[in-house]
Structure formats: structure tokens, C-alpha cells
Amino acid sequence: MGNMDSAELMTPVDVIVVGSGIAGLFLAHRCASAGLKVALVTKKAISTSSTNWAQGGIAGVLNPNDSGALATHVTDTIASGAGLCNEEVVHSVVAEAADRIRDLEKHGVRFDKGEDGEYDKAREGGHSDRRILHSKDATGAEIERALTKRAKDEMDSDFSINENWMAIDLILREYGNPSAGICGIWCLSPAGNVHTLPARAIVLATGGAGHLHRATTNPAIATGDGVGMAYRAGADIKDMEFIQFHPTSLAISDTKPFLITEAMRGHGAILMTKSNYSDWKITDEGANPENFSYMKDYSPLGSLGTRDIVARATDTELKRSGDRNVILVTEHLDATDLRHHFPMIANHLSSHGISLGPDPIPVVPAAHYMVGGIAVDEIGRALVNGVKMSGLYAIGEVACTGLHGANRLASNSLLET
Numbered sequence: 001m002g003n004m005d006s007a008e009l010m011t012p013v014d015v016i017v018v019g020s021g022i023a024g025l026f027l028a029h030r031c032a033s034a035g036l037k038v039a040l041v042t043k044k045a046i047s048t049s050s051t052n053w054a055q056g057g058i059a060g061v062l063n064p065n066d067s068g069a070l071a072t073h074v075t076d077t078i079a080s081g082a083g084l085c086n087e088e089v090v091h092s093v094v095a096e097a098a099d100r101i102r103d104l105e106k107h108g109v110r111f112d113k114g115e116d117g118e119y120d121k122a123r124e125g126g127h128s129d130r131r132i133l134h135s136k137d138a139t140g141a142e143i144e145r146a147l148t149k150r151a152k153d154e155m156d157s158d159f160s161i162n163e164n165w166m167a168i169d170l171i172l173r174e175y176g177n178p179s180a181g182i183c184g185i186w187c188l189s190p191a192g193n194v195h196t197l198p199a200r201a202i203v204l205a206t207g208g209a210g211h212l213h214r215a216t217t218n219p220a221i222a223t224g225d226g227v228g229m230a231y232r233a234g235a236d237i238k239d240m241e242f243i244q245f246h247p248t249s250l251a252i253s254d255t256k257p258f259l260i261t262e263a264m265r266g267h268g269a270i271l272m273t274k275s276n277y278s279d280w281k282i283t284d285e286g287a288n289p290e291n292f293s294y295m296k297d298y299s300p301l302g303s304l305g306t307r308d309i310v311a312r313a314t315d316t317e318l319k320r321s322g323d324r325n326v327i328l329v330t331e332h333l334d335a336t337d338l339r340h341h342f343p344m345i346a347n348h349l350s351s352h353g354i355s356l357g358p359d360p361i362p363v364v365p366a367a368h369y370m371v372g373g374i375a376v377d378e379i380g381r382a383l384v385n386g387v388k389m390s391g392l393y394a395i396g397e398v399a400c401t402g403l404h405g406a407n408r409l410a411s412n413s414l415l416e417t
């Protein structure tokens with residue numbers, strides 16, 4: 001880590017929060033409400049985040065007394081994590097889900113409800129039950145909208161939001177001694193000057209690292225900055241070998257990454273190879289498309305297997321066939337109903353000449369979620385050689401809490417943050 005002697009000194013704060021996705025915004029607001037002096041630092045416009053792109057929703061059991069439903073959420077999370085989850089963390093996150101979802105609603109987030117006033121719960125891969133709250137197919141944008149508004153409403157002399165400011169490194173309290181902790185950050189102003197921002201606590205909420213991969217579903221901000229800064233400062237980094245690949249990223253060359261949410265498979269869409277699709281098309285009308293999907297050979301849940309299994313199966317099939325993509329089939333489903341549930345995706349596909357419902361959708365796996373990250377304890381404190389590192393915290397996708405084990409269960413990320 002360099003020693004940036006010429007950096008301009010800024011007024012010290014109690015807490016620096018780096019990042020303005022769900023994790024950063026939620027925490028910054030909490031700290032400001034508790035009377036702390038907070039500086040939120042975010043490298044692009046406030047809403048530029050993976051959170052803003054999240055589609056499917058947030059998983060959670062809303063009745064804290066429904067022990068059966070809580071138990072299956074725990075079991076599904078552990079099964080998806082391939083046995084490597086920290087079970088204590090899983091139990092605590094699942095148990096707290098109802099309260100945290102209500103917190104989001106108090107911040108103004110609106111989840112879809114049916115005509116009966118009950119939540120319209122969706123299902124995604126690896127879930128044995130319908131437990132995903134959503135806001136059509138743009139849940140993250142709804143969360144980001146509400147949290148951004150709330151944060152901007154609360155801005156004052158003790159709560160600053162610094163857009164287009166990029167954190168570049170953590171400042172060690174004692175040069176060369178990570179165990180002495182962190183006392184601030186160096187950051188780059190929009191004008192390109194380095195500034196020193198001192199603080200009692202620094203919270204990294206910088207999201208994932210999808211752009212380390214050629215094909216990703218992530219926005220351009222996902223470049224692993226938080227892990228890089230923490231690593232350079234000597235913090236423990238964990239499980240970076242676990243990168244989740246999402247099976248259904250839209251496969252149209254030369255376009256920006258675009259995800260087709262797993263909720264569409266929860267709604268009945270089926271994955272097929274091109275050859276599966278041809279076989280299905282020449283059979284009698286009404287033949288069950290699931291019987292033609294390669295996924296029946298890989299998972300008892302078929303196209304709704306967990307992401308690791310579906311992505312690996314798809315990769316195997318693509319290597320075997322030499323095809324560039326597989327196909328997500330929706331033509332056996334009611335097109336009007338599909339467009340009602342997935343309006344954002346329908347519009348996006350339509351801009352590429354694909355009609356949701358009648359047309360096959362070309363998809364491939366793409367890097368989606370950083371399962372590992374900065375090792376933290378149960379309250380988000382970063383560790384150095386397994387011991388608390390004073391002054392440094394990590395939350396959201398950049399943190400490795402052990403909730404996800406080797407593979408995150410769909411819609412458990414927004415919940416964790």
C-alpha cells in the first residue's frame with residue numbers, strides 16, 4: 001500500500017460507507033439515524049450497482065412462527081451451498097428475514113401482492129417452496145429507488161453522499177501492521193485528486209467482481225475493488241474460488257450483459273439444447289417440454305435445479321454439441337401472463353426482435369455472484385489472521401459470511417445484505 005503524502009485531508013467522520021447498493025444504503029441510513037457522522041462514498045451515480053439490476057426478488061419466510069417453512073428455507077440454503085455453509089449464519093439470516101423485509105417496506109419498498117392482498121410469492125432454482133417476494137421482474141430497481149430516496153431525504157451536514165468518488169485504498173493505523181487496524185481511506189475525487197478521509201469505522205459495501213470474467217451478468221462497477229483494498233491492507237480473504245455462474249444470461253453477441261431471471265423457470269420455462277428443441281417441435285402438440293430437456297438427466301428438479309448444477313450441465317452440453325447457446329423455451333406458457341410477470345424482460349427481448357412467449361430465447365451461463373470475499377465475523381467485522389481487524393467492516397456481496405457455502409441459493413443475496 002502506498003503512502004499518499006500529498007493527499008488532501010478531509011474532515012474526519014465516524015463511519016465511511018463505501019458503496020451505494022442495498023448493503024451500503026441500508027447501513028449508511030441506519031448509522032446516520034443513530035446520530036453518527038457518516039460519509040457515503042460511491043464511485044458512480046448513486047444507483048449504479050448490482051442491486052439496481054436484481055430481478056427475481058428476495059427470499060424469506062414472513063411468519064416467524066412457521067417453523068416448518070423456516071426449516072425448509074434453511075435446508076434449501078444448505079443443500080445449495082453443497083454442505084459448506086456456516087449453519088449458524090444460515091439459521092440466523094433465515095430467522096431474521098421477516099424483520100429485515102419489513103424494514104425494507106418501512107423504507108418504502110413495494111413488493112407485489114395479489115388481488116387478495118397477499119404477497120405474490122415466486123419460486124426459483126433450488127427452492128422447495130414459493131418464498132420469494134418481488135416487484136415484477138425489477139425487484140432490485142424498486143429497492144434501490146426506495147433506499148436512494150430515503151438516503152437523499154436524510155442528507156445533511158452529518159450525512160454526506162459523495163457520488164463519483166472512488167475509494168482506492170484503506171489506510172492502516174500503523175504502516176505494515178494490519179493487526180493495528182484501519183483508520184480511513186484514500187479516495188479519488190471526481191476531479192481526479194487523491195483525498196484522505198479519516199474515520200473510526202470503514203464499511204466496505206463494494207459488491208462483487210463479475211467483470212473479472214469475459215461473460216458476466218454484472219454491471220460495470222463489479223470489479224472486485226473491496227476485496228482488492230482489503231487484501232492489500234492484510235485482511236483475510238476467503239472462498240474466492242466459489243464464483244456462481246448464472247445459467248441464463250441472454251446470448252446475443254455485442255450486447256450489454258442481460259439476465260433472464262430464474263423466476264421465469266419458476267414460472268414454467270424449460271431449458272433445452274437446440275437438438276432437444278427440434279425433437280420437441282416434431283412431436284405431437286401438447287407433449288410435455290420437460291421430457292425433452294437435457295436437465296432431466298442432471299437434476300431431479302430439472303430446469304429448476306440449483307444454479308451450479310444447471311450451469312455445469314449447460315456447459316457440458318454446449319461442449320458436447322459445439323453450439324454457442326442453449327434455449328429457454330416459453331412457448332408452452334401463456335404469453336400474456338408471462339408479459340404481465342416479466343415486463344422488463346419482455347421489453348428488453350422485444351428490442352432484440354424476440355417475442356417473450358412464442359420465440360425461443362438464446363441463453364448461456366455467465367459469471368453472476370462472488371460467493372467468497374472479505375472474511376467477516378457474525379456482525380460484519382473484517383478479520384486478520386482470524387482475529388477482529390479494528391475499524392474495518394464488510395457487508396453485502398463483498399463479504400464472506402458463510403451463508404452461501406459453495407453456491408448461493410437464488411434470492412438469498414438481497415436477503416443477506
Ligand SMILES: Cc1cc2nc3c(=O)[nH]c(=O)nc-3n(C[C@H](O)[C@H](O)[C@H](O)COP(=O)(O)OP(=O)(O)OC[C@H]3O[C@@H](n4cnc5c(N)ncnc54)[C@H](O)[C@@H]3O)c2cc1C
Pocket residue numbers: 018019020021022023024041042043044046047048049050051052053054055056057058059139140165166167168205206207208217218219221222225226259368369395396397398410411412413414415417
Ligand atoms: C443481473 C443481476 C440480477 C440479480 N438478481 C438477484 C435477485 O433477484 N435476488 C438476489 O437476492 N440477488 C440478485 N442478484 C445479486 C444481488 O443483486 C447482489 O448480490 C446485491 O445487490 C449486492 O448488493 P451490494 O450492496 O453488496 O453491492 P452492489 O449493489 O453491487 O453495490 C456496490 C456499490 O459499491 C460501489 N463501489 C464499488 N467499488 C467502489 C469503489 N472502489 N469506490 C466507491 N464505490 C465503489 C458501486 O458503485 C456500487 O454502488 C442479482 C445480481 C445481478 C447482477
